[in-house]
Every structure is written in C-alpha cells, then in structure tokens.
Amino acid sequence: MSIYKKEDPRAIRSKKMLKNAVFSLITEKLDISQLTVQKIAERAELNRATFYLHYEDINDLLRQIVHEIFDDLSMKIDPLLQGKSNNEQETLVTFLNYLYEYRKIFAVLFEHKGFKNNMFNLLKNTIEKRRNVRKIQYTREVVSVDIIASSLLGIIMWWIKDGTQFSSEYIADQISLMYKKGI
16 A cells, blocks of 8 residues: 555646646736736636645745746656767757757746746756766866856757747757867
8 A cells, every 4th residue: 555645636737737838828928917816716727726726825836836847857868867868969859859849938938037046047957967977077178067057058948039049959960069079
C-alpha cells in the first residue's frame, strides 16, 4: 500500500482548467497585474470557491505555474547533464520546442525580472554541470559561464519575441555553431 495519497482526478482537472485559463488570458495580452480570481474562474468556467480550494491567491497560482515550467525545462535538459543523450542536438531541439510551444507565455514571463533571473540560473547551472561532466576547465580560451548563459538567454528571448519564423532546429544549429568551444 502506498503512503502517498493519490490526488483526486477532479482536483487535477480543476487545476489544469485554472492554469489554462491563466495562459489564455495572458496570451490575449492581458497584463499579469490585471489578472483577477474572477476573470480566471470565469475563463475556466469554474467558480471562485474552486479557485480558493486549490490556491491561496493569484500569486500562489502563478508561483506554481512557474515551478512547473522550470521542472519541465529541467526534465528536457536533464539528458545533457547526465551525459545520457546520444544526440545533444536532439535534446536541445526538444528544449527549444517546449519554449516554442509556450512562447506566448514565455514572452510575458520574460518581462518579469525574477523569471528572467531564474531562467539565467537554470542555463548557467546547466552549462556548469555540462562542463563538469565533460571535464572542461575554465581557461582564457574557454568562454565564461555567465557570458554563455547571458548569450543563450538573449537568443531565447529574441527568438520567443521576434524570431518565431525560425524553427527550433534552426535555432539549435545556430546555438551549436556559436558555442562549440565554450559549452
């Protein structure tokens, strides 16, 4: 018998509906500061009591959404960190495909410094761990982790906002060409 309590499928469905409502409202160019529990509940076709059953407030919902996003991103790049990926290019494309799929959400989230800092730290930690796995030591010829992470973040932010005509594969090829030596 499992010691973990299985979450009620209705609760899972309600949370998903509320999160999708937030995504829908944000992609309509609604500023995050204009989100209200009423707007979210109406879009999800749920009542406010259901919202408060699952979340303390809008910030709690947004915090959980951001945690899920970073958990998903971490899972996408984990094969690169473990050295388990036979095809690093494919793993990078998978990571970029996730960003592209949720590009409208990322475009809004990137406007917030905290989110941008978290993404920078995710990229920086990924680079550092990859270097450790590959036993790359910092020298004058090896580009600084901070510079690479900042560059990658800049590329991703540009691509999400202005360069969506380029495929994930194309962006992955460009990143690989630029950072062959440093990552």
